[in-house]
Amino acid sequence: MTKLTYFPGCSAHGTSEEFDSTLKLVMKSLDVEMEELPDWNCCGATSAHVMTENLALALPLRNLVLAEKLDNKTMGIACASCYSRMKSTKVEMDNHPELAKKINSTIVEEGEYKGDVDVKSMLQFFYEDIGTETIAGKVTYPLKGLKIACYYGCLLTRPKNITQFDSPEYPMSMDNIVEALGATATPFDFKTECCGASFSISDTEIVLSLSGTILEMAKESGAHLIAVACPLCQSNLDMRQPDIAKKRGKKFDLPVLYITQLMALAFGYPLKDLKPSKHIIPIEQALSHIGEEIATPEVKKKPKKAVEAESEVE
């Protein structure tokens, strides 16, 4: 059994509860034991590094130090923003021991940073540590017929020197996972465009504009729904969708699901475990496409695309 330290992040116990709960189901199916980081603190998100230099490193560092007290080699992080802060801090600390010492002086009780725990996003963990083959092997309810636009946002694959994962311009890891579940990933050029992230509250107009374009492009790709791996992306695309639709004078009807919700469904958990009532844009209609035959040209194209995609990522 693989063991993994779990960093849920502030939204896992709030707006993205369904990410947290389906993640736990999926890990159970994959035989991964998750140990929640005891007494974790907020990573400081965008705010700490917008306003300060030292605090932006100190907050994530405390979590890294706490993680080193556990026996697990890897810490998996649910939220893309937490992941980005934690991984940047790790890279910064590993490359600048002097700075590490300085920042460590603000963490009095927890101890010294050693740098021996790896930090991964859950997407990266699924892709690298579990693998699409194992994932495909757990599928009991293939999502055949479902067309999905995979949206990564900016932080899961960028900047390249920090994340060291997948492509910063056209990543395919989530697309490959979705295909392993039996669904079809649509060609989606806006998969790494920014959704407006933390401007959700302070400058809503920007989010309406950026997330609006992402929705338009996802719709154009022919998708029935959007898959995400970050709570901020989810809430910007789902909760703000009615406002965006009103502004643009069109309906998108594009539910936004966490990759773990789709995995849980494909692994045979009942629909109610996905907590459909949490979604602003209802998910049932989109999921009713499961089992549909996809028009012939796409079926023909699919194997070739999947093969190309695989080689591109490797």
Add this chain to the structure above:
Amino acid sequence: MIALGQQIENKFLTAVNKKSGNNILDCYQCGKCVSTCPVSSFMDFPPREIMQMIKLGLKDETYMANSMWFCLTCAACSGRCPREIDIPRVMESIRHLAIEENVNPDDPHVKNIRKFHEIFLDMVRRYGRNYELRMMAEFNIRTRNLFKDMHLAPKALLKGKIPIGHEKVKSAKAIQRMFKLAEKLENTK
């Protein structure tokens, strides 16, 4: 090297280079960052122009611009910059320099963005974690925009999107001490 005319030390450029660990003089003004940046149209000066302003030592103009406050750190630009300049890092550095020198642009957007981050950090300082509903409410109260997002609130609450009640880190004291010590570090640079 041939010196054309009188050389004046560009202190601003040196400061930004030092803080960001980049050499802004590397920028050859290709504009790739501008076409990549999702928010360049909202900025007073897009990233390319900010680079040139730093090169010219236009400190006050740079500090008064809203550009670095709009930067989302999405790193789309730096991934494509042919001169490999870490543009979000440069944005961050001029933001921190402006904060250190207490420059407050009048732009209402900047004011909102700053307020948001201040409230967020305050919440982390007090509880060690962030609490979303309170965050929204405090932001709206402090910016006197009480009814913003009210149309979302009942729906989100009903759907259990936003939890009532809140979480505290056990060692909230350790976090408070960290804030104090980090602040000290900030001031002793």
